Amino acid sequence: MRIDMNPSQLTFWKKYMAKAKLDLSYAAYTKVLRSWNDANASCPFNRLYFIIEGEGYVKVGDQTYYPKPGELYLLPAGSNQAYGTISDHTFGKYWCHFTAKIGDLDLFQILQTSAFITIKDPEALQKKFEQLIAYNKSEELTSAFRVNAIISEFIADFIEQTETVKLNLASTPTYEKMNSVLHYMEQHIADNVSIDTLSQIAHYHPNYFINAFKQFTGYSPIQYMNHLRSEKAKDLLMMSELNISQIADSLGMELSYFSRMFREQTGFTPTSFRDLKPKMIDYNETMLK
Template sequence: MKSDMNASQRTFWNKYIAKARIDVDYPSYTKVSRSWNDEIPACPVNRLYFIMEGEGFLKIGDQTYYPRPGELYILPAGSDQAYGTISDHTFGKYWFHFTAKIGDLDLFQIVQTNPFIVVKDPAALQQTFEKLIAYRRSDALSAEFRVTGIVHELIAEFMESNTSVKLNLATTPTHEKMNGVLRYMEQHMADQVSIETLAQLAHYHPNYFINAFKQFTGYSPIQYMNHLRSEKAKDLLLTTELNVSQIADSFGMELSYFSRMFKEQTGFKPTAFRDLRPR
């Protein structure tokens, strides 16, 4: 995923999209009938199709695709979707429906991709789907962990193999406001930034802002600021010769508070973390 983000921003967004809540329905293999066709305006679920044989069409919005065997498609939730046959040589496909929610948003509202990839190892993916189907039918206590784990792997593979992946960071007014707040915090790590200042940037009441910020990031404002500082401090410890006191000063923090904050964030004292550098 290419972007002009810095390391801290990439780390945040990577963790943010990984919070998607996955719910999976109907994993199956189907040889579709000649009458297989439908139109679904603003489809509420994502549809994933791994084409094994045959021909037909898929439509996402105004764009029509004619999938070939060995291609994996995701039709994103919220899009106008349609599908159908074009001959008696119909699709044989592995498929399932799923939701992937981050707050009120769908994952593929935030992560925008091309709708399909060419699978590198179709036989291996076929085995993965067979495992997915078996786990969904299982009544083992661990079965749902296995199901969601496989779907996470499939989404990761889809994103890594995709020719175009980008973050849509202006999906909603809330996202746009919070992105401005995050940028401000990134630029003022050395300052004592008040909740009131951040709330004004987002045009929220301070009490509402704290809840909205935590829902958006998973952190309270002070936790997120300390997360930013610890990520920056890790970089300074590994790539510069600044001593711990100088690094603490760069954040406008007392040495003892900085050291305690760093250990809470990373599990290491600053000096112990620096010892991890390759020698």
């Protein structure tokens, strides 16, 4: 997988995409009938087809594909989709329908991948689909966690095995505005940044800005600023000799507020987090041997 962006952008988008809310509708294995044929304009959900046998076609947008056994196809939500048979030797396929939403957007509206990948270990993927089908039918309290874990793994595998992944920022009309806001917050991490200032950068009314910001990032502006500060503080605690009071000052925070914020964000006090440093160094050195 190759994706062109700088490290700070990559960090943001990794966390942003991980917020996708998953919802599985159906999962099954089907040997399709000769009459299997349909077209869906702007389909509202994603389809995954793992081809076991047979022949047929799928169409995404203007592109038509003729899947082969061992290939996994993604028909992304929001796209024009069609499929059908071409002979009596019809598809035998594992399949599922699911949504992956980030706010009002579909994940694969934002993230553009190839239409299919060739599976290196078909038996392992077949087993995963069988587990997905079983968990989706299960009445166990934990079954939804299992379902989401498998769908997440499918998505991760698909992204990792796609040669080039592109971010379709045109699908996120607030991206340019919010990206300017996030950049400003990063550059003014030690300042008392007001909602009015941020909303002016985005050219939004302050009340609308707060809702738009939370929908885009998953955080309120103050939560996101504290997240930035805690990430910076973690770096300083591990990589610098500054004492905790100096780190708090560098972030424009009083010591007591900084300590409380850091613990809320990380589960550690600044002192106990710094005490992890020797253990983390030993662990990293062990892993490198």
